[in-house]
Amino acid sequence: MSSFVFFIQLLNAVQYGLILYLVASGLTLLLGLMGIINLAHGAFYMVGAYVAFAMTRHVMSFWLALPAGIVLGLVLGALLERFLLSRLDSSDHLSQVLLSFGLILLLNEAQRIIFGSDAHSVSMPKILDYSIRLTDTFAYPLYRVFACVIGVLFVAAMHLIMARTRIGMMLRAGAENRDMARALGIDVKLVYLGVTAVGIACSVLAGVIAAPLASVYPGMGDQVLILSFVVIVLGGLGSLNGALAGALLLGLIDAFGKQFFPDFAAFLVYAAMIAVLIVRPHGLFGSRPA
């Protein structure tokens, strides 16, 4: 394999990994902090992709889809927490599984009613619809670089917020020991509302960004959901650093697996997860059972 192909696959791996991290970070925060399993997380990714589709098709602007997706995600997340999740017992994972499965059906069907069952492509924003020529035969799409940049900015922002701010401190305290955080005067309800809203918004944003890279189609959230779960299990439930490591690892397995063993790529992803869990039952960065 030439170094160019290697380099391109590496970029693809990182870009794919960062998109997965965008989805998985919300999933792992919800799980670590609130003990909530949200199967509908992938469906919100689909919502984001369709926001991008609708905006490019009807408003002719991809850029508007970014803020629109974030706002929609925040609203949907807040509604979800306020009217559904807060009614459930946080230790009753099975009710959450059932509820979020019901939500998947509702969101998928709402998508079908509004947009129909066909797959659509989403055009890239004009300014990014350009390929960087690397050699005579290889070029790299600028849009993928843009997706990488957004992903890196997101990772940096997440890290700064968690490590340096008061909110980050509250989140870490809540994840470590929910009851103690409450006893120290942290308004856990408000934190939960905020985390759900932001977590869902991240997933929607990931969908918006990923939309021009692949087609949008009904049920497209399913695969992302499963892969995000693989990511957070690989990394250790509730760990943001673990989710980043897991996402990049999955990106590498996917990109190079497709290159070398096209028939085995998907198989390798699950085999890797099982192997990691056999050696480290709580994932790479996890320390405690969830």
Added chain:
Amino acid sequence: MSGNHLDRVDACVLILLALVAAGVPFAFAGYEIKLATTIAVQAGLAVALGFVVGPGGMVSIGHAAFAGVAAYVFAMIAPASEPANLLSTAAISIVGAAVVAAAIGAVSIRSRGMYFILMTLAFGQLGYHLFHDMGLVGSADGAYINMRPELRLFGTAISLDEAERYYVVVAIVVAAVIGATWWLKRSAFGSVLVASRDNEVRVRAFGFSPYVVRLIAFTISGAMAGAMGYLTAAQHGFVAPEMLAWHASAIPLVMVLIGGKDTVSGPAVGAIVLLLAEEVLQRMTEHWLIGVGLIIVAVVLFAPKGLVPYAARLSIPALGLRHA
């Protein structure tokens, strides 16, 4: 609510279901019989899963893999141009499913909680990709079983091509699975299984290995799921990789939770409610999934323990029982 009352309601629901199942061949014909066959098989799968989810405390999103493995084993061993022998091919398929369940269980049961859920999910997806991407048997589209197996008893071969006859066989097998689950749950083994779920340390102190107890329960449940996979394959004459995928595993889990995981009849009730709702809603609207989704959300909010425990609670004042 006392456990005894819930047990009595559970038993009553099972008897009711048995009576309804026995009446189906007399009341219906044609399409309805096929629908009843499908519902019965799904109910059996849900009850098998309910046994590990409820008493076992092991939430598996990979049980369809065991049904799928049995179906594929059957597709491999079924003769191309004559009906297979139901009893022998079913036995081989179920053993195949049990072996796979034991192997997957041996690895997965070491992890607990969320990790267990996702471990079983990963194994199910692994199986899906094994059959879908690599075409282990047939192709990505699936494999055909040309003829429905026949029942060979005492030297006579009974054809099961007729829908009514096949329904009777399915109903008997599903009843056996439900009966076995009821008995297992109440056996000494069932008590140790429930105890392992509730207090692992004490079970160890009594000299039992929770790991081994769970593994046995998981394997038995996998074998029962395998029986249902065999029946599905024999009914449709077709197996597909999608039979193993996570969606096929999530739906029986939804059935278990809708009906109530802490009862034997609950998962069967969940299967019936979900599939009948689907059938009715499909006739009313193209967007029937909205209705199914709303039903699921409503059950979570109003009957979080499931429909059968909910009915048991409602029946307390009706029967003049005191709250215990």
